[in-house]
Amino acid sequence: xxxxxxxxxxxxxIWSLVAASVMAQGITPVSKYxxxxxxxxxxxxxxxxxxxxxxxxQERWLPEFILEHVSRGEGQFTSFKAHYFDENNILGTLTSxxxxxxxxxxxxxxxxxxKGQDLLANLETRExxxxxxxxxxxxxxILDPGAHYSVHRRELEGRLDYLVSPSHNVKFMAAHxxxxxxxxxxKTSANHCFSCHVTSNGVKVEKVxxxxxxxxxxxxxxxxxxxxxxxxxxxxxxxxxxxxxDEAKHPVNGGSGAEFxxxxxxxxxxxxxxxxxxxxxxxHKVRFKGPLGSGDYATSLSFSKSFNRDTDLDGTSWVGxxxxxxxxxxxxxxxxxLIGTKLDVDEVFVDxxxxxxxxxxxxxxFDFTRYSSLNRFDLRGSLEVIRRFNEKVTGSVLLGxxxxxxxxxxxxxxxxxxxxxxxxxxxxxxxxxRYSTAIKYRMEKTTDPFTSGRGLFEARGRDVxxxxxxxxxxxxxxxxxxxxxxxxxxxxxxxxxxxxxSSWKPDKAVNVNLGLKGKYDxxxxxxxxxxxxxxxxxxxxxxxxxxxxxxxxxxxNYSHAKARGPVAVALFDG
Amino acid sequence: xxxxxxxxVQTKHYGSEYAMVDYKTNSLxxxxxxxxxxxEQLTVFGNINYSKSKAELDQVVMPDITDLLYNxxxxxxDLTHQDFTFxxxxxxxxxxxxxxxxxxxMEYRFTGGVVLTLDGTYYDLNDKxxxxxxxxxxxxxxxxxxxxxxx
Numbered sequence: 001x002x003x004x005x006x007x008x009x010x011x012x013x014i015w016s017l018v019a020a021s022v023m024a025q026g027i028t029p030v031s032k033y034x035x036x037x038x039x040x041x042x043x044x045x046x047x048x049x050x051x052x053x054x055x056x057x058q059e060r061w062l063p064e065f066i067l068e069h070v071s072r073g074e075g076q077f078t079s080f081k082a083h084y085f086d087e088n089n090i091l092g093t094l095t096s097x098x099x100x101x102x103x104x105x106x107x108x109x110x111x112x113x114x115k116g117q118d119l120l121a122n123l124e125t126r127e128x129x130x131x132x133x134x135x136x137x138x139x140x141x142i143l144d145p146g147a148h149y150s151v152h153r154r155e156l157e158g159r160l161d162y163l164v165s166p167s168h169n170v171k172f173m174a175a176h177x178x179x180x181x182x183x184x185x186x187k188t189s190a191n192h193c194f195s196c197h198v199t200s201n202g203v204k205v206e207k208v209x210x211x212x213x214x215x216x217x218x219x220x221x222x223x224x225x226x227x228x229x230x231x232x233x234x235x236x237x238x239x240x241x242x243x244x245x246d247e248a249k250h251p252v253n254g255g256s257g258a259e260f261x262x263x264x265x266x267x268x269x270x271x272x273x274x275x276x277x278x279x280x281x282x283x284h285k286v287r288f289k290g291p292l293g294s295g296d297y298a299t300s301l302s303f304s305k306s307f308n309r310d311t312d313l314d315g316t317s318w319v320g321x322x323x324x325x326x327x328x329x330x331x332x333x334x335x336x337x338l339i340g341t342k343l344d345v346d347e348v349f350v351d352x353x354x355x356x357x358x359x360x361x362x363x364x365x366f367d368f369t370r371y372s373s374l375n376r377f378d379l380r381g382s383l384e385v386i387r388r389f390n391e392k393v394t395g396s397v398l399l400g401x402x403x404x405x406x407x408x409x410x411x412x413x414x415x416x417x418x419x420x421x422x423x424x425x426x427x428x429x430x431x432x433x434r435y436s437t438a439i440k441y442r443m444e445k446t447t448d449p450f451t452s453g454r455g456l457f458e459a460r461g462r463d464v465x466x467x468x469x470x471x472x473x474x475x476x477x478x479x480x481x482x483x484x485x486x487x488x489x490x491x492x493x494x495x496x497x498x499x500x501x502s503s504w505k506p507d508k509a510v511n512v513n514l515g516l517k518g519k520y521d522x523x524x525x526x527x528x529x530x531x532x533x534x535x536x537x538x539x540x541x542x543x544x545x546x547x548x549x550x551x552x553x554x555x556x557n558y559s560h561a562k563a564r565g566p567v568a569v570a571l572f573d574g
Numbered sequence: 575x576x577x578x579x580x581x582x583v584q585t586k587h588y589g590s591e592y593a594m595v596d597y598k599t600n601s602l603x604x605x606x607x608x609x610x611x612x613x614e615q616l617t618v619f620g621n622i623n624y625s626k627s628k629a630e631l632d633q634v635v636m637p638d639i640t641d642l643l644y645n646x647x648x649x650x651x652d653l654t655h656q657d658f659t660f661x662x663x664x665x666x667x668x669x670x671x672x673x674x675x676x677x678x679x680m681e682y683r684f685t686g687g688v689v690l691t692l693d694g695t696y697y698d699l700n701d702k703x704x705x706x707x708x709x710x711x712x713x714x715x716x717x718x719x720x721x722x723x724x725x
Binding site: 033035036037038039048049057118458460461529548552558559561564566571 | 594595596602604608609639673705706712716
């Protein structure tokens, strides 16, 4: 909070200097102040967390005020607004411009969104064997029934732009944003399937996010060059919550404790869970743009590195882009774009306790190295031709190609490569201000979209699975992983998108807007699984203003969406 | 702590079965907003919003795979003790909200840039499903009054 106050104080000092600068230049601003002083009374019935999600007002009269100020003068503009609804809901904005050399923007917002308590009621089932309760159980337990969760979110952000040298258009920019979150949230922890016992509890939230950006750019002849630095940090200042992990034992008869314990990482102990890592991210970006031949180019290159300060894990990314706009004739323009992204994330070695440690018979080690599915080289290119056919009709055609080469997913050093072809056509018709219509159709065809590395189905294993050791009669659940097959994904191989938007203004009093968005996609590479999605969204709006004293606006929008996918269960007995 | 064999039932695997299901969501929003100044000093305004959102998963009806098991596995295994009808599972995904919002207010302008304001807002949420967070039905009423100074 001290940092916020210091930041706000600094902002007001700068704003005062701006105002003083204006006055010193002898400019007499035309200004207007508006002060609204009032009060409000809120009343709730039944559950208040949803219908009054952002209003934690009390059922009594509370003071409220709004202060607004706007001033315009020769080469300067200042706008200020502050709205105090209650101690939790506050909004403040400040914008100030002095000539073309200085601009400052500040914003503060405070709100307390409330969240309901997930009752976890769907996590309650038990196998039945010949009418008797079986051993496969899923249960839940709310440890703080009836709790109300809310997080007080406060955001303070500011940005300064200063024109250092008009002759070379040298501009300096600095921006900062602080986000504070405090309150309570719901967290769940799950025991392993010896009990499949999911517990839920409320935990404290105290998160701090800082974002800082600074940049400099200038013109060199006809070309512009710029550099930008960005920093972001995240930290949770609360103690990690702890959860109790049940004593491992047979779910039905309560026996075999030593055997079940030997298969679990944790048993009959309380441990931290749901922790947030301390993270930082640093980014450097350079940009160039200017004329090239008869066209214009723009290019950028950025490097960013993310740090997990708790685990010393890093992630890096390189992003390069280049675009070129070229006039084919006076009515036609060609735009070419190419973007390349390289992502690398450190691998993690996961050390797991020995499975069935200390028990007679086979024991297994499940230690593994987790390679990130983010590791990839992503290349996206497009060509677009835009033509103005006449004063009323404009059209464009776009062809695009994306290639995502993953390094380590689903298999280390044998990643999946996804390629996507895109085609898009747009037509816009405009008849003055009276009528306009725009239609867009887009098609995307994808080869090898991202799929789960684990199979959806389980093959018959009665004759396949064998005990992992000689003179041992039993097979284990983990051996079922070897039976899994069938790619599954929600990602499509074919997408159709259609958009239509029209507006009609028959006279000065009436304005009508209507349109339709539609999308259909499916995946044709999943054998017999007919995975598809359909979305249709029509809308209509009417504005009527017969005279300055009466205005009427009415409208409607509708959305229909359907997703089709498989639900699969394994048929096993034991 | 007990000792002995880890499990008293041997694991048998018969494969998987599946069913294709649809998850449908529909939402409708209607709004009307108006403002009228019957005299130079007085402006009245109001708006009505109504939205209805519904989402549901089709019931999961697994196919009868008795013949499939026999023909492919040559195994007359009786799996009838395993119940895959899932008669209620799909209902946990159901959402059914209706939200009605009403707002009515007025502003009366006195001389000297002084404006008296008065407005009221009412929201009523009707939750007909309530599986995830329980019944979230509730209503909210806000009455606000004040004076605005323009200078």
